[in-house]
Structures are given as C-alpha cells and as structure tokens.
Amino acid sequence: MEKGISCQLPPKDDIEDNLRSAGIDRDNIVVIVGKTDTDLDRAHPARVAWTMKYAGIGNVAILDGGYSKWKAEGRPLVGGWTTAVPSSLHCAWNKDLLCSKDCLKEKAGRVTIVDTRVHSRFTGKVQDPGVRKKGHIPGSVNLPYTSAFKKDGTFQGKDRLARHAARAVGKDRKKEIVILCCTGRFSPTWWFMLSEVLGYGKVSIFDGSMEEWCTDTSAPLVEGR
Secondary structure (H helix, E strand, C coil): CCCCCCCCCCCHHHHHHHHHHCCCCCCCEEEECCCCCCHHHHHHHHHHHHHHHHCCCCEEEECCCHHHHHHHCCCCCCCCCCCCCCCCCCCCCCHHHEECHHHHHHHECCEEEEECCCHHHHHCCCCCCCCCCCCECCCCEECCHHHHECCCCCECCHHHHHHHHHHHHCCCCCCEEEEECCCCCCHHHHHHHHHHHCCCCEEEEECCHHHHHCCCCCCCCECCC
C-alpha cells in the first residue's frame, strides 16, 4: 500500500484471513449483497467482488438492487448474526487484475485508460474533492460509474451497458483496459461490467487511481475533453 492513499487493497494476509473467517473457499459461489441508498453504497459491492476475484475466488456475483430492493419487495429477512465455519482457503492471487502507477505510466499509449469519474470532474471543470489536482490522464476516456445504474440503484440492462462500453472503449473484447476513478472506490463498478458481464478479457484497476497519480509531479494531466 502507498502511504497516504485512502483506498487500496489491504495486505494479502488480511484479505485471506477475512475470507477464511467468512467460510469462503475458492470453489464457492459468492453473492455480494450491498445497499443502493447512495452512490458510494452502490459502488461497494463491486469493490468487494473485484477484491475476491483478485484473491482467486472464481464465482462471484452481485445481487442486483442489493438489500434495498430485496427488502422493498418483501422478501424474507432474518435477524441476528450467523457465524461461519472457517475455511482453509489459500488464495491464488490474480495479479492481472491490478495495475500500479508505474505499470500504467509504462503502458500509457498502448492500453485504453478508462476514467470512471463523473464528466465534470474528468474534464477538470469541477474540482474532485478526493484529488489534489484537476484534469485527467492524457489519452484516457470517460465512462462515468453512474452510467452503470438506473435511478433506483439497480444495474442497467446488458444491452445498454454494452452500448455505453462500446462508445467508450470499442467492441474489441481482447484489448487491454485499465480502469480508475478518484480514489479506487468507484472504478470496480465498470471493471465488473466490462469483465464479468460483457466479456472484456483484459481489464485491470489502477487501485491508487487519480489520488495517487496526482501525488506524482512527473505524472501528466490535461483538462477539458
């Protein structure tokens, strides 16, 4: 983890210990259940899903609409706390899902960089409160994380997601894509849609995102479209 960066993957042993204590093993089917009350609530499940995929959990899904929709539809709920039987998981780390700042600088111009912040923060018209400077990485494209959701917090249908993706990154499922946002919290939403829903095969996340990029005085930025 980079010092002073607010949202990065925990140490590997912490991830493994947490997954073990939850009873999760590599051959389990895991469904992530979150909330949809705020933009950040909507982003959290994909962040958890990406972390699990990084740890080698192969079958990870997100409950569309999360707890909020489940409760609103009157589906069954129980109270109390369930203690899982710990697993003996040994994580198989999928390093291809993670891109460092140095890796991104080296690959710039050869990969498609997707900035998932809202457009006004991407262009620099509005200061991003999670980032020290305005603007975006030269050559990056904007695909706002908000475009993955309907107003009620459920995901857009697959056809609409595919249209959004095609406009931003094209239709080549084999191209290499690196996704980022302000601090790493929101970028996993489009990682999940591109990689797990739409079948793009080489998608990673720059976990430090623009927060880390803007701490580097040699890292270029541009404003505007």
